Each structure stands twice: as structure tokens, then as C-alpha cells.
Amino acid sequence: MTDSGNVKKRKPVIKAVLIPLVLIFIGLSYTFYVINYPQDKIVADFVSYSKVFSLLKQHIVLVLVSATAAVLVSVPLGIFLTRPKFKGLANIFISIVNMGQTIPSLAILALFVSVLGIGFKSAVFALWIYSLLPILNNTLVGITGVDRYVMEAATGMGMNPVRILTKIELPIAFPVIMAGIRTAATVNIGTATLAAFIGAGGLGDLIIAGNNINRWQIVILGALLSALLAILADYLMALFEKA
Amino acid sequence: MIKFENVTKKYPNTKNSAVNNLNLEINEGEICMLVGPSGCGKTTTMKMVNRLIEPTSGNIYIDGENIMAHNPVDLRRNIGYVIQNIGLFPHMTIAENIATVPKEKKWDKERIDKRVDELLELMELNPEVYRNRRPSDLSGGQRQRVGVARALAADPPVMLMDEPFGALDPITRSKLQNEFLRLQEKIRKTIIFVTHDIDEAIKMGDKIVVVKNGKIVQQGTPDDILSNPADEFVENLIGGNRSIKRLNLVTCSEIMHDTFSVKMDTPLDAARTIMLENGLKTIALTGQNNKLIGYAELKDMEGKTGMSGDYKKEMEVTVDERMSLNDALSEMLRIGQRYIYVADERDNLRGWIGINDILNAVSIND
Numbered sequence: 001m002t003d004s005g006n007v008k009k010r011k012p013v014i015k016a017v018l019i020p021l022v023l024i025f026i027g028l029s030y031t032f033y034v035i036n037y038p039q040d041k042i043v044a045d046f047v048s049y050s051k052v053f054s055l056l057k058q059h060i061v062l063v064l065v066s067a068t069a070a071v072l073v074s075v076p077l078g079i080f081l082t083r084p085k086f087k088g089l090a091n092i093f094i095s096i097v098n099m100g101q102t103i104p105s106l107a108i109l110a111l112f113v114s115v116l117g118i119g120f121k122s123a124v125f126a127l128w129i130y131s132l133l134p135i136l137n138n139t140l141v142g143i144t145g146v147d148r149y150v151m152e153a154a155t156g157m158g159m160n161p162v163r164i165l166t167k168i169e170l171p172i173a174f175p176v177i178m179a180g181i182r183t184a185a186t187v188n189i190g191t192a193t194l195a196a197f198i199g200a201g202g203l204g205d206l207i208i209a210g211n212n213i214n215r216w217q218i219v220i221l222g223a224l225l226s227a228l229l230a231i232l233a234d235y236l237m238a239l240f241e242k243a
Numbered sequence: 244m245i246k247f248e249n250v251t252k253k254y255p256n257t258k259n260s261a262v263n264n265l266n267l268e269i270n271e272g273e274i275c276m277l278v279g280p281s282g283c284g285k286t287t288t289m290k291m292v293n294r295l296i297e298p299t300s301g302n303i304y305i306d307g308e309n310i311m312a313h314n315p316v317d318l319r320r321n322i323g324y325v326i327q328n329i330g331l332f333p334h335m336t337i338a339e340n341i342a343t344v345p346k347e348k349k350w351d352k353e354r355i356d357k358r359v360d361e362l363l364e365l366m367e368l369n370p371e372v373y374r375n376r377r378p379s380d381l382s383g384g385q386r387q388r389v390g391v392a393r394a395l396a397a398d399p400p401v402m403l404m405d406e407p408f409g410a411l412d413p414i415t416r417s418k419l420q421n422e423f424l425r426l427q428e429k430i431r432k433t434i435i436f437v438t439h440d441i442d443e444a445i446k447m448g449d450k451i452v453v454v455k456n457g458k459i460v461q462q463g464t465p466d467d468i469l470s471n472p473a474d475e476f477v478e479n480l481i482g483g484n485r486s487i488k489r490l491n492l493v494t495c496s497e498i499m500h501d502t503f504s505v506k507m508d509t510p511l512d513a514a515r516t517i518m519l520e521n522g523l524k525t526i527a528l529t530g531q532n533n534k535l536i537g538y539a540e541l542k543d544m545e546g547k548t549g550m551s552g553d554y555k556k557e558m559e560v561t562v563d564e565r566m567s568l569n570d571a572l573s574e575m576l577r578i579g580q581r582y583i584y585v586a587d588e589r590d591n592l593r594g595w596i597g598i599n600d601i602l603n604a605v606s607i608n609d
Contacts, residue, residue, distance in 0.1 A: 149326060149328035150330045150333070152295070152326060153324065153332075154343075156295055157320070157324055157347070157393070158315075158316050158318070158319030159316075159343070172333065172334050
């Protein structure tokens with residue numbers, strides 16, 4: 001009867017560590033397989049541990065920088081737009097960012113190349129634009145979704161607007177905002193493979209190169225690692241959300 | 244304590260004022276019921292007291308001070324606020340919910356914890372069990388108890404209650420109303436209580452203010468309103484069965500008779516003597532501290548010996564002394580009995596009421 005809340009938390013610790021380990025193990029095994037049992041000489045020359053890891057690192061940096069920047073912009077913007085004074089602006093912003101979302105990701109990448117040039121900067125900028133909407137949208141939905149009677153009670157009891165934001169609105173909206181960040185990050189990890197097209201590197205290099213030289217082992221290596229990365233990222237964020 | 248002076252509220256783009264030149268005084272320790280149909284301005288009137296709605300013109304004073312002189316946030320921390328939808332914070336425990344205003348007032352943790360437990364006990368919720376639960380684990384009635392506890396947390400002198408029991412089922416509602424009245428006897432808050440339910444107003448109110456189209460149609464004690472409705476509107480609001488409604492005005496303790504009782508271990512002879520001397524057919528059996536256990540019937544005792552307790556019959560129904568005659572009468576009708584025993588909150592025997600007492604109590608004033 002008592003304190004059922006405390007008992008639930010303990011068990012998943014093993015699971016929490018196990019799943020990431022399994023994901024890393026799958027990734028390493030396949031990399032090991034491609035390097036040690038290559039299809040042919042071309043694959044053997046192309047792939048090495050250091051190459052795969054530097055591409056993986058590039059990929060992670062691309063995603064981390066763009067997603068973090070998107071969080072830093074979208075969440076405060078979402079908070080700002082849900083303040084009573086600015087309520088009308090929210091829909092306008094959603095439409096603008098929505099329009100950004102309708103442009104194909106490859107086109108966005110290409111567009112920014114003409115402004116920022118080839119490489120890392122353009123890729124990060126494009127991925128950032130792409131991540132803004134899900135986070136902004138979920139921040140708005142999460143905060144406006146707080147029960148209006150909860151808000152009325154909080155106001156009526158004499159909480160000031162800042163306290164209402166930090167103690168009521170954000171904690172209640174947190175799971176929804178996190179869902180937006182998770183969506184953005186996982187989509188971002190997939191989209192980041194396209195960064196290879198504009199010379200920003202990342203796991204997309206493996207997919208494009210593998211495709212160009214027609215070696216399935218390499219294509220699958222790039223695709224598998226980016227998929228595993230997406231699952232891992234989503235899983236870790238879910239863990240963070242519950243903690 | 245609370246004074247409305249020519250208060251008017253007109254929303255933009257509306258033809259009529261929601262509240263129109265309202266004057267009202269509410270005394271300290273009084274429950275003032277604002278009653279009227281939806282849209283009559285009663286909620287607007289109430290919400291102007293804690294400045295959730297600002298009056299267009301006029302002044303409101305609490306304890307002689309104009310509320311506009313205070314910062315709304317500070318003002319609200321000294322006014323308890325309970326709403327129909329409760330608005331408990333779903334992400335916080337019950338204890339955290341109740342601690343809201345004390346935390347805003349920066350009480351130290353020890354004092355807050357003590358206050359939370361005290362309030363949970365006051366609301367008949369075991370602190371050990373409920374302290375760390377979430378609002379979603381509670382029933383509607385329990386949630387509203389927590390809502391009331393939360394409003395009382397910093398011991399504000401004034402409470403605003405917006406149909407607090409409106410969303411509950413009739414049984415829970417009646418229970419919470421009774422509990423709240425009992426509580427109010429101890430805490431003596433000045434309360435503005437909004438309701439559309441005239442029965443609730445009659446039962447709960449020291450004063451009833453009937454509101455229509457933003458104006459006060461009539462104000463007075465429940466008895467005044469029932470005896471002399473000011474106009475057809477009030478008459479319709481009360482409905483046709485005024486005498487029956489008056490049943491809600493009188494509590495059992497006001498009309499109950501002292502009763503005879505014997506202990507479980509009183510010899511049968513002694514019990515029988517008391518009954519014969521007083522012409523009783525039944526007698527109540529009590530245990531320690533006058534706690535009611537059951538009753539015995541004279542016909543079972545005829546020619547027997549032993550203890551009174553040997554002939555105990557289970558008491559099916561008693562009424563609480565604070566319950567209204569309406570509750571007592573409906574219990575009597577339900578079990579088909581012409582009398583009923585009255586007990587206090589701890590089940591101690593207090594007296595009895597007969598059906599004729601109820602008839603007399605209701606018809607006196609007409």
C-alpha cells in the first residue's frame with residue numbers, strides 16, 4: 001500500500017546499461033566483420049577502424065552541435081511565445097517554421113552551400129533549421145496543454161509568473177518537450193548522412209562512397225552505424241527523461 | 244471583513260455589466276454563499292476579491308484595506324482558493340501540493356512538513372499513506388479534500404471557494420459538506436462560497452446572497468431566504484418544496500432528546516427497571532466512553548436474567564449529530580423506523596430523534 005513509487009525505480013538499472021552495450025556490440029561486430037572479411041581488395045583498402053571512427057565522430061559532432069543549438073533556440077522561443085502577451089504570435093511562428101520543414105532536406109543543404117560554402121558550417125546550419133520545428137512545436141503544445149485549472153489554481157494561490165513557469169508549466173510540459181527533442185535528434189541523425197553530399201563528412205560518406213564503388217558491405221556499414229546511433233541516442237534521452 | 248463598494252465589472256465588447264454596482268459586506272468568520280444561475284456574475288464577483296479579475300470600477304476592502312493597494316501575488320497568498328476542478332498539480336505529490344503557498348512564503352522545511360501532516364489529518368487522510376502519493380492515485384472526494392487542505396495551508400483568514408463540491412457525486416458531496424462545516428467550526432474563516440445549488444447554499448451558508456444579472460436580488464440568512472423570498476426569481480430558485488428545504492437548516496443536535504442507555508454489562512434487571520419506569524420498548528447499549536454498540540428490546544428481556552449485552556441487537560443506522568434533519572429523515576424513511584439514534588463523530592451516543600420532532604421543527608415558522 002505505501003510508497004509504491006520507490007520500489008519501481010530500481011530494476012531497470014541492468015537494462016539501462018545492457019541495451020546500449022548490445023547496440024555498441026552490434027556496431028563493433030559488423031565493423032570488425034567488414035574489416036576482417038572484406039568482399040574484396042577495394043573494400044579492404046577503403047575501410048579501416050580509424051576511418052570508421054573518425055566518420056562516426058564527425059557524425060556525432062554534426063548532430064550534437066545542430067541539435068543543441070536547436071534546443072537552445074526552440075525551447076526559449078516556445079516559452080516566450082506561450083506568455084500571455086504573445087499568444088497571437090505562436091501560430092505565425094509555427095507556420096513559418098513549418099514551411100521550413102516542407103523543403104526537402106537535401107534542398108536545404110544545397111541552399112546553404114551557396115551561402116555558407118561547402119562543409120561543416122552549412123551542414124550544421126541546415127540540420128539546425130530542420131530540428132527547430134519538432135522542438136518548438138512540442139514546447140508550444142506541452143506548455144499550452146497544461147490544464148487551465150492547474151494554471152488558475154497556481155495563479156489564484158499567489159505564485160508569480162516565473163515560479164509558475166519553472167515549477168508548474170515546464171515540469172508538466174517536460175515529457176512533451178523531451179519527445180520533441182528525441183524526434184528531432186533521431187531524425188537529425190538520419191538526415192546528417194546527407195551532409196556527406198556537401199563535404200561535411202559523417203557516416204553518409206560510407207553510404208555515398210559505398211554506393212559509388214558499388215560495395216554493399218560499405219553501404220550497410222554506414223547505414224547500420226547511423227541507425228544504431230539513432231536508437232542509442234533515443235534510448236539515452238528516454239533514460240534521461242525518466243531520471 | 245470583506246466589503247464590496249459599488250463594484251462593477253464590464254467586459255470589453257459586451258452590452259451588459261457582468262457585475263453591476265454591487266454592494267456587499269461579509270462578516271468575519273462567516274460563510275457567505277453567492278448563489279444564482281450560471282452567468283449571473285457570482286464567480287466574477289468572487290474572483291475580484293483575489294484580483295484574478297479586476298473590477299472596472301468600485302472598491303473592495305479586506306479588513307478595511309483596499310485590495311488594490313496590494314500586489315496581487317501577495318494578496319493571493321493570504322486568500323485561500325478552492326475551485327471546482329481542484330487544479331491539483333499532477334507532477335507533485337500530495338504533500339508538495341499542500342505545501343505550495345507555505346513554500347511561496349518561504350517557510351522552513353520543518354514547519355512545512357509539520358503543517359502538511361497536520362492538514363492531512365484534519366482532512367482525515369492518513370499522512371503516512373497519502374503524503375507521497377500523486378493526485379492521480381486519489382478519488383475525486385480525496386482530491387477535493389487535498390484541494391481544501393492546500394488552500395488552508397498558510398492559514399489565510401479569507402477563503403474563496405468556487406463550487407468546490409460541484410463535481411462530486413451526491414453522497415461524497417454531502418459528506419464533504421458536512422466535514423467542511425465541522426472544520427469551519429474550528430477554523431472560523433471568512434468564506435465566499437459560490438454555488439448554483441440552492442440546497443448547498445441553505446445547508447452551508449451563514450448568509451445567502453442571491454445574484455441575478457450581476458445584481459444582488461436578495462441577501463439574508465438561509466431562514467430569511469426560505470421564509471420570505473424577495474421576488475418570483477428567488478421563489479423559483481428555491482423551488483416548490485420550501486418546507487422540505489428547511490429540513491436542511493436544522494441539525495440533529497438541535498432537536499435531539501436525551502436518551503436512556505445502559506452499559507453492556509449492566510444486569511438485565513436494572514435495564515428492565517429503567518425501561519419500565521420510562522415506558523421504553525428499546526434501550527441503547529453502550530460500551531466505554533458512551534460508545535454506541537447496539538440496542539436491546541424489552542420483549543427479548545421478559546423473564547430472562549444475565550447482562551444487557553446478551554440481548555444486543557445490531558444498530559443498523561445512526562445519524563451524526565451535525566447532520567441535517569433532511570439526512571435524518573431520509574435515513575428513517577429508508578429503514579422504515581419512527582425514530583433514530585444520534586451519535587457524534589466518534590460514535591458516542593448523544594440522543595435520539597423521533598419523526599414527530601422533525602415535523603415540529605419544520606412547521607414552527609410557517
